[in-house]
Amino acid sequence: MKAFVCxxxxxxxxxxAAPASAQFAKPEDAVKYRQSALxxxxxxxxxxxxxxxxxxxxxxxxxADSAELxxxxxxxxxxxxGPGTDKDSRSKAMSEVWTExxxxxxxxxxxxxxSVKLAAAGKTGNLDALKTAFGxxxxxxxxxxxxxxxK
Amino acid sequence: MKAFVCxxxxxxxxxxAAPASAQFAKPEDAVKYRQSALxxxxxxxxxxxxxxxxxxxxxxxxxADSAELxxxxxxxxxxxxGPGTDKDSRSKAMSEVWTExxxxxxxxxxxxxxSVKLAAAGKTGNLDALKTAFGxxxxxxxxxxxxxxxK
Numbered sequence: 201m202k203a204f205v206c207x208x209x210x211x212x213x214x215x216x217a218a219p220a221s222a223q224f225a226k227p228e229d230a231v232k233y234r235q236s237a238l239x240x241x242x243x244x245x246x247x248x249x250x251x252x253x254x255x256x257x258x259x260x261x262x263x264a265d266s267a268e269l270x271x272x273x274x275x276x277x278x279x280x281x282g283p284g285t286d287k288d289s290r291s292k293a294m295s296e297v298w299t300e301x302x303x304x305x306x307x308x309x310x311x312x313x314x315s316v317k318l319a320a321a322g323k324t325g326n327l328d329a330l331k332t333a334f335g336x337x338x339x340x341x342x343x344x345x346x347x348x349x350x351k
Numbered sequence: 352m353k354a355f356v357c358x359x360x361x362x363x364x365x366x367x368a369a370p371a372s373a374q375f376a377k378p379e380d381a382v383k384y385r386q387s388a389l390x391x392x393x394x395x396x397x398x399x400x401x402x403x404x405x406x407x408x409x410x411x412x413x414x415a416d417s418a419e420l421x422x423x424x425x426x427x428x429x430x431x432x433g434p435g436t437d438k439d440s441r442s443k444a445m446s447e448v449w450t451e452x453x454x455x456x457x458x459x460x461x462x463x464x465x466s467v468k469l470a471a472a473g474k475t476g477n478l479d480a481l482k483t484a485f486g487x488x489x490x491x492x493x494x495x496x497x498x499x500x501x502k
Binding site: 207226229232233234237239240243269272273276 | 386387
């Protein structure tokens with residue numbers, strides 16, 4: 201009975217991660233998908249970081265586009281962390297992704313919320329607004345990487 | 352002089368692919384970026400294909416979201432095909448990407464245009480509209496894969 205409750209709870213927790221329509225044919229497809237989405241997000245977040253940190257000149261159009269892309273990509277990777285996707289030699293995901301699902305989901309929700317603010321800040325064309333939103337979003341990246349990603 | 356003209360022409364052709372703000376620190380970063388963007392696009396295009404081909408039930412929300420994502424992703428990979436990104440063992444890109452740049456650009460432009468129609472069709476919630484737009488978009492994928500991607 202206890203086992204059943206645990207399985208039901210796990211299924212419920214992963215409902216957000218794996219709706220029927222978001223399923224993958226093979227676990228490795230899910231791993232590739234989540235890594236690809238995170239990679240594209242990381243590239244565009246890095247472009248914002250370069251502007252925020254003064255390494256490249258601020259370009260309002262590039263900033264707006266990149267911030268919007270970060271917000272779009274931030275919704276995607278989590279469907280790729282479904283059951284059975286924890287054993288993959290290419291993955292840096294810690295087992296805590298699956299043993300601490302509620303915390304992992306809270307982290308991804310936080311990123312989604314902050315990245316929406318980032319996209320809004322990007323649209324203002326104001327570098328200071330972008331800096332603030334970038335910092336808050338970067339904290340959510342770091343919190344999850346520290347807790348859930350192997351070095 | 353001839354060499355200069357060729358270099359100038361090449362630089363001009365790749366202006367679309369490599370604006371200053373879209374540069375990558377290393378060629379391998381560009382390769383990873385383009386492959387990641389194409390992979391995310393392919394996953395969502397595949398989801399549309401499964402619905403269009405009756406392999407999974409039509410879900411208007413999933414279709415709309417996936418079609419929108421295809422249109423968003425369709426703009427991204429081309430910045431990753433800049434000069435110096437043609438030598439990478441992980442890449443399936445043929446040398447024709449760089450020797451037939453005008454044709455390659457025409458292909459990516461065609462995909463961008465068709466994927467905008469695909470996103471519009473996705474928003475209608477009409478499976479027949481989606482089928483038509485999916486077919487037209489799929490043709491642009493195939494044309495470029497045949498001409499520019501090693502098997």
